[in-house]
Amino acid sequence: MLRSCVYRLWTPGVLCGPLGGASPPARNSWPLPRSYSSEVAHVDHSLPNPSWSKDMRLIFDQFMKKSEDRSWKRLPSYKFTSSKRLEEAEFRKGETTFYLPFLSGHYRWRSGRAEFDAKPVKEEPLSQARLFPRSLEEGLGFEYAMFHNLVENRTVCILQGGPYLQGIPGFLHGGAIATMIDSTVGMCAFITGGAVMTANLNISFRRPIPLCSVVVINSQLDKIEGRKLFVSCNVQSVDEKTLYSEATSLFVKLDPKKSSP
C-alpha cells in the first residue's frame, strides 16, 4: 500500500505545485498548471509571498532542496473550503471517496491511497467559508507551508506567525500555536489514515514564541492501533536550538458507513 501511495503521489500530472530546488517565483507570477480551469484561479498559499521574512524563505528553500530527491513533498494549501464537494462525494461500491478540502488542500482518499487532486471540479467558493488558518489576509495571520516525508511518515510545517495572532503583547497566542499544531498533526494523520478527526490534543508550552518569528513544527506518526492514530510533534526554532512546545495527539479514523463524522 505504501508503494502504491508513493506511486500515486509522484505520478506526473497529479502534482499541484512546483518542486525543485530553485527558489520559486512570487505567487502572483507563477503560471497555473494546465489542468486548472481558467474560470477559477485557485491560489496555492504554501508558496513564498512578499510578507515572508528572510528566515522563512531560507527554511522554505532548504525544504524545497530536500524535495528534489523526492523523499519530501511540498503540500499545496488553499483558502476556500467547499461544502458542495462533500455533498457530491459518493460512496461507491468497492471504493471509498472522501473529499476533504478542509485539510489544507483538495485531497482525495480513494481505496487506501491518498491522491492530491489536480482537477478543481467546477470549483467556486460557494459559501463564504474559509479554512481557518487561511482566513486572514497575506502577512497578517498564519504564513505557512507543509512538507511531508512518506517514508518516515513525518509532516513538517514551517510557520511565520503574523501580527493578528498575538496573545501576550509581543508573543504568539497559545491558541494560534494550538491551531497550527492541530493542522500539522492532522495532516500527518490524514496522509496515513485517510479521513480522520482529532480526538485528543495535548500541548506543553515551554517558551513563548515571539510574534513574526519563524518556527518549525515537526510531527510524526508514532503508532496505529486499529482506528486510532497517535501523532506527536515539537515546535522549534529554525536552528533547532530553542524548543518552544511539544504535543501529542490522538486521531480516529472516520467510519465511512456513517453519514456524518
Next chain:
Amino acid sequence: MIRRSFLGAVRLGQHRVLPGIPQVLPRLSPTSAFGSSTDSLVSRFCPEKTDLKDYALPNASWCPDMLNLYQEFLEKTKTDGWVKLPSFKSNRDHIQGLKLPFGLAVASDKSDWRIFTRCIQEEGQGYEYVIFFHPSKKKSICLFQPGPYLEGPPGFAHGGSLAALMDETFSKTAYLAGEGLFTVSLNIRFKNLIPVGSVAVLNIDVEKIEDQKLYMSCIAQSRDQQTVYAKSSGVFLQLQLEEESSQ
C-alpha cells in the same frame, strides 16, 4: 523545574540555550502569595469609562440563542455577582499602565497587532464571543458563536478555533483569579463538532492554585447541554506584571 528553566530562558532572551543553573525568580510580593487580589485585578481590567471598542457586545450577527444567553448572564451581573469582561483589540489595551517584567517586554508594539481571537473583525465571520467571570467562585462562562471563517470540516468549526478560544478564556480567568499569564499546558479531548453559526457554552473552573501555577478545567457544550463538544484542562504560570515606570 519547568518554571525555573522557563524563567531562566526569559532572563537570557528568547533564542538562547537554557542555562544549567536555575535562575532566581522575579521579585515576589512579600504580603501575599502573589500580588494583587482578584477584586483589584477585576476593577483594573474592567474600566468604567474607556474609548476603546468593546467587541464582546451583541451585534447583528448574533443568533437568537446567543442573544438570549447573553441577556440571561447580563441579568446575573446585577444579582449574582457575575462580571461581563470587556474584550479589546489587543491584550495591551487590557493591561494599560502595566508591562511585562524585564527581559520579556517587547520594545515596540505596532499599533496594528491584534489579539488572535479578535483577528477577524467582520461581524459574524470569525469569533463572536463574550466572557462572564465570577470573582468569588473563580469561574468563567464563555458564550461562543463560530463564523464561516473558522471552518475546518465543511459546516463546522475548526478544532483549532475551539482550542484557541479555550486557551483565551483560560488566560483571562487565570489572570483575574491569580495573575496567571503564560500557558504551560493545554489538554483537549474533542467529542463533537460545533456547527458554524451555532452557540457553544464554555464553563471554566479554577481547580487549584499551587506552586505558582493555576489549574483550570473547561467543558464546552451546546446550550441545552445535550451535546458535549469538548473537555479540556489548562495550566497557567503566574507572573506579576510591573507598573510602567513614569518617565
